[in-house]
Amino acid sequence: xxxxxxxxxxxxxxxxxxxxxxxxxxxxxxxxxxxxxxxxxxxxxxxxxxxxxxxxxxxxxxxxxxxxxxxxxxxxxxxxxxxxxxxxxxxxxxxxxxxxxxxxxxxxxxxxxxxxxxxxxxxxxxxxxxxxxxxxx
Amino acid sequence: xxxxxxxxxxxxxxxxxxxxxxxxxxxxxxxxxxxxxxxxxxxxxxxxxxxxxxxxxxxxxxxxxxxxxxxxxxxxxxxxxxxxxxxxxxxxxxxxxxxxxxxxx
Numbered sequence: 001x002x003x004x005x006x007x008x009x010x011x012x013x014x015x016x017x018x019x020x021x022x023x024x025x026x027x028x029x030x031x032x033x034x035x036x037x038x039x040x041x042x043x044x045x046x047x048x049x050x051x052x053x054x055x056x057x058x059x060x061x062x063x064x065x066x067x068x069x070x071x072x073x074x075x076x077x078x079x080x081x082x083x084x085x086x087x088x089x090x091x092x093x094x095x096x097x098x099x100x101x102x103x104x105x106x107x108x109x110x111x112x113x114x115x116x117x118x119x120x121x122x123x124x125x126x127x128x129x130x131x132x133x134x135x136x137x
Numbered sequence: 138x139x140x141x142x143x144x145x146x147x148x149x150x151x152x153x154x155x156x157x158x159x160x161x162x163x164x165x166x167x168x169x170x171x172x173x174x175x176x177x178x179x180x181x182x183x184x185x186x187x188x189x190x191x192x193x194x195x196x197x198x199x200x201x202x203x204x205x206x207x208x209x210x211x212x213x214x215x216x217x218x219x220x221x222x223x224x225x226x227x228x229x230x231x232x233x234x235x236x237x238x239x240x241x242x
Contacts, residue, residue, distance in 0.1 A: 024183055025181070026185070038167075045156070054186070054187045057141070060145075066141070069146075101226065104190070104219035113173060
């Protein structure tokens with residue numbers, strides 16, 4: 001699939017909008033949900049679990065490694081070459097150094113689920129439904 | 138290039154938190170499942186210091202089969218986008234995160 005916005009003027013893009021359903025979940029809300037679902041765990045342990053997950057992903061990416069979580073997605077680091085940028089206000093040319101950018105690509109299962117919308121398939125990831133078993137309707 | 142998978146993340150939970158290996162793996166799965174469920178609901182998920190996952194609604198547009206040049210409608214769809222936080226960007230570049238840059242949205 002092509003990315004939008006790079007092939008000149010096709011048809012006007014109708015409605016591209018952020019956050020399709022509105023609302024958001026923060027890290028602390030995630031921790032609260034997990035705590036509620038796991039009353040046998042101490043709150044600080046749940047916090048540590050969530051912190052560990054994201055710290056480990058961050059650490060792996062800093063080592064230049066990729067993190068692949070089947071069904072969920074893959075985190076990778078992309079290299080951006082040095083280029084000459086421009087200060088948009090003054091029009092002045094400024095050198096932009098080479099840099100690394102974290103990148104996430106959603107896995108097939110999650111991509112299809114997000115596109116379908118609403119939580120319906122709430123089974124654990126490893127029950128029968130292999131990702132890719134059925135192609136999108 | 139080395140690839141980190143669920144196994145290593147579960148192992149880290151095991152060593153950091155001291156739960157059993159089994160439970161560590163289950164909890165990792167639960168974390169991913171909660172995030173996935175919120176995103177499927179169209180919610181965005183903001184993990185401070187890491188980044189924001191959000192769902193973007195794409196409008197219908199006309200695409201083209203690059204091989205045949207035939208126009209095909211691309212139906213409206215919802216896609217997941219991830220915006221890394223300043224902190225995460227700084228980490229992968231081995232620089233210090235910007236001061237007071239908790240703004241990550």
